Amino acid sequence: xPAADQGHPMTKGKTSDIQSIVRDxxxxxxxxxxxxxxxxxxxxxxxxxxxxxxxxxxxxxTRLIALGLTAGEIRWHAEYPGRRMATFAGE
Numbered sequence: 888x889p890a891a892d893q894g895h896p897m898t899k900g901k902t903s904d905i906q907s908i909v910r911d912x913x914x915x916x917x918x919x920x921x922x923x924x925x926x927x928x929x930x931x932x933x934x935x936x937x938x939x940x941x942x943x944x945x946x947x948x949t950r951l952i953a954l955g956l957t958a959g960e961i962r963w964h965a966e967y968p969g970r971r972m973a974t975f976a977g978e
Contacts, residue, residue, distance in 0.1 A: 909921055909923055909955070919974065920973065921974075922954060922974055928976045930953075930954060931951075931974060935947075935970075942968065960972065
């Protein structure tokens with residue numbers, strides 16, 4: 888008998904599975920930002936736009952760390968205000 892929560896093949900309904908999949912995709916596709924959800928993609932866009940407007944590095948770093956970006960990815964954003972990396976939402 889199949890499990891009650893089959894969910895989307897990317898998530899299978901478990902947070903730990905999602906995190907594992909996101910980590911694996913980040914390792915495989917280093918030129919693309921792999922985000923957990925469409926909501927995270929919106930947060931990413933908001934953070935990049937806010938940094939381009941007011942230039943608060945602390946705010947940029949805090950917001951991008953919360954999204955799981957690496958130190959290198961965050962430094963890239965700080966060097967190029969308003970520029971975005973290609974993204975993929977994992978949902």
